Amino acid sequence: MPSSVLSSDSMHLGLLAAAAHAAQTNSRFTIFYNPRACPSEFVIPLAKYVKAVYHTRVSVGMRFRMLFETEESSVRRYMGTITGICDLDSVRWPNSHWRSVKVGWDESTAGERQPRVSLWEIEPLTTFPMYPSPFPLRLKRPWPPGLPSFNG
Template sequence: MKSINSELWYACAGPLVSLPPVGSLVVYFPQGHSEQVAASMQKETDFVPSYPNLPSKLICMLHNVTLHLSRCWLRYLVHPCGHPDGVNIVTADPESDEVYAQMTLQPVSKVGLNQSRQPAEFFCKTLTASDTSTHGGFSVPHRAAEKIFPPLDFSMQLPAQELVARDLHEKTWTFRHIYRGQPKRHLLNTGWSVFVSNKRLFAGDSVLFIRDEKSQFLLGIRRANRQQPALSSSVISSDSMHIGILAAAAHAAANNSPFTIFYNPRASPFEFVVPLAKYNKTMYTQVSLGIRFRMMFEIEESRVRRYMGTITGISDLDPVRWKNSQWRNLQVGWDESTSGERPS
């Protein structure tokens, strides 16, 4: 399996995503995991079986996280025994260039922590109809071009240069970067329409350019949140769903044995594996009705924005299947000035 660039993975995953590092202690929320599984199957969460002996959260050690490019994600999604040898795989769907993370966790009785990183130099742009036109080019924001791309020679009558970027599949793409027009703007023209057609990009999708520590260019994409086709029975059956999704976690909880989970950062708006230190910091905060609450959300162009609101309720999201769970147990009334634009 080919190694995958970690900076590119994080850029594609989103600005708020941070996978805990190997050897760190984390808190796993099976209720959140079941929400992702249900969404991938286009089912209600009731479709995913719960296990009475499975706690609503597990403190675990994260083992052997490595980054790879693989085509096995759908096949192994509900593997009840985890990946052989506990090897963790980050994969990219060959049809969509979307990234996934596979993590092997092991429950622990005692309890530590480091940090993951986002790429330092990158920009993200949501594609317009013009950007995806077969006869057009890609209009690069002025500040982004100056920050990421090598400087152009503006003494030339028509400043231009060739850019070579590598995607998740280690395929290289060559574009012509030119500065022209009225008013003057940065464009990628030659090679761009081939990239758009090959990746089947549409207006609303996003493209990321990253400059890594070696000043090499990496190229990633994020699909707009369109309805995903349900997984076919040839890939994943309802039987394997019932046997595999949370069965491995329930068995691991009872035996302190390793188990494997998969995380799709673009399909799961809420991380269900979080650093223990982050969880503890939240638990130290006194929460009660009427308290002001703030939370970061991803908005367009890969930017993040803090939204403010007031806690209006504290209750179980699913009191029947997950009683006394801390997973999404706060109800927040968002400030009227931002409620209409806040992502759901």
């Protein structure tokens, strides 16, 4: 094979080596990714990651929903409850958000679903709508001196 032609395997090894070297030396690196060519759950958009990790609050007991692609290429929504939040492997990947959310699924087909998911894969459900109050906020006035108080 001519040296100018790179095999798919050698390209992947080269990319991984470059990324590993950049990570070891705390250097930046760029990845060009075409999701239509080969979708990967390991590569996610930065904006999606930042929104999930820095702007989404989750806690144990919180309800969520998650979209799954079915074998028929349709999308199905599943519901569940967060049962734990911890590192998948605290020795090899401390403070990683990858698969850091332990979940319990509502559906009887939960055995087909993974017991751990990543923050960016779920959509937390709020228990109450976040609408502004129709009543204006009233500040308390100090109790006038001389009037009896009802504090007991």
